[in-house]
Amino acid sequence: MEKMVHTIAEREKGDRIDKAISSLNADWSRTQVQQWIKDGDVLVNGKPVKTNYKCAEHDVIEISIPEPEELDAIPEKMDLEIYYEDGDVLVVNKPKGMVVHPAPGHLTGTLVNGLMYHCKDLSGINGVLRPGIVHRIDKDTSGLLMVAKNDMAHESLVNQLVENSVTRKYKAIVHGSIPHDYGTVDAPLGRDPKDRQSMTVVDNGKHAVTHFHVLERLGHFTFIECQLETGRTHQIRVHMKYIGYPLAGDPKYGPKKTLDIGGQALHAGILGFKHPRTGEYLEFEAPLPGYFDNLLEDLRKNG
Known part of the structure; x- marks a missing residue:
């Protein structure tokens, strides 16, 4: 596991911890950093904090960057009904009876399995069993879902949902x-x-x-x-x-x-x-x- 130490400068004083850390690396999304904080992978002056912690000057931030997990879900060829797709986002029409993402002990036949076969680039914010999934609909509900193909798109779509x-x-x-x-x-x-x-x-x-x-x-x-x-x-x-x-x-x-x-x-x-x-x-x-x-x-x- 890679570790990184950063000392808060005067210009960062008062910033939320998740904002301060995500600004250190363009590849780190704020949502991803928030998960690291919740998982205890971020220490401030040797102690865990909450995602809304406000930084003080000279705070020492220690970040244990988790190794990317290998995806346990298996790509499966499916006849997906894709309504839109570009390099950032995909819109798919999920049929009734299909589960959106795998769960432990149920790793096949889901929409995620089909998406993994269809495209190799899905955002990793939601972890190994829900790549690209921004929102869900129930198994027996049919209809349209948006899927993020990278972390930038994922964060944008999640923010739109929150708003x-x-x-x-x-x-x-x-x-x-x-x-x-x-x-x-x-x-x-x-x-x-x-x-x-x-x-x-x-x-x-x-x-x-x-x-x-x-x-x-x-x-x-x-x-x-x-x-x-x-x-x-x-x-x-x-x-x-x-x-x-x-x-x-x-x-x-x-x-x-x-x-x-x-x-x-x-x-x-x-x-x-x-x-x-x-x-x-x-x-x-x-x-x-x-x-x-x-x-x-x-x-x-x-x-």
């Missing part, structure tokens, strides 16, 4: 007939204390806002479009359940008697963001998958 400036619109079918045409759910989300594998609305949860409008009423179901203002885990699924209109087919948050469609009827159809290098706004739209179109037709006939 809530990425356009993310989803189509969904929910149980019940929503009487009003437009609505907003503003309710904080966190782990369900009764089931750590699920999310729920909790007082001390993370800020979460979902806007929705009705596209079509289908008897006992409603076809809606949701726009995310924030991007919390299972946000649309939990928010729609919270207001009494759970997603059709949802095995976790839906009613016991729901549609047997192999998971929630949810499609990430529109994705827009500023290109990390040029600043140009790009927006993409993926049509509804076949199963979703067929379900709409069935509900129009029988709903």
Whole structure:
């Protein structure tokens, strides 16, 4: 493991530790440095600090630069539906039923496996099992994802997500007939204390806002479009359940008697963001998958 020692100069006094370190090497992104700090690879005057530590003049910073880990996930040839690609970013339409990234004990068949075969250059900020992955959608949710091909692009796209400036619109079918045409759910989300594998609305949860409008009423179901203002885990699924209109087919948050469609009827159809290098706004739209179109037709006939 390579080590580096740096003494804080007067001009760096008051800078956050992650900013001070990332400025030492053009190849070190701030997000990467923050992970080093969290992992205890950065000491200030011999002691670990938090990422928001403000530097003082003459502080001695000792950085233990981790060896790059070898990627354990295996590249696999897949028929990926690529909507856009250049040297910095890639947009892919993930099918329903595909997991986004590998997990220990489950290293094959994921979107990451296919991306690794498709292109060798993916950002390394998220580590060995999630290269290039900036945001996720659930296994049984279909739709568009942006993927970073280098750390600069990764950091830019993550910052856009944090600033809530990425356009993310989803189509969904929910149980019940929503009487009003437009609505907003503003309710904080966190782990369900009764089931750590699920999310729920909790007082001390993370800020979460979902806007929705009705596209079509289908008897006992409603076809809606949701726009995310924030991007919390299972946000649309939990928010729609919270207001009494759970997603059709949802095995976790839906009613016991729901549609047997192999998971929630949810499609990430529109994705827009500023290109990390040029600043140009790009927006993409993926049509509804076949199963979703067929379900709409069935509900129009029988709903």
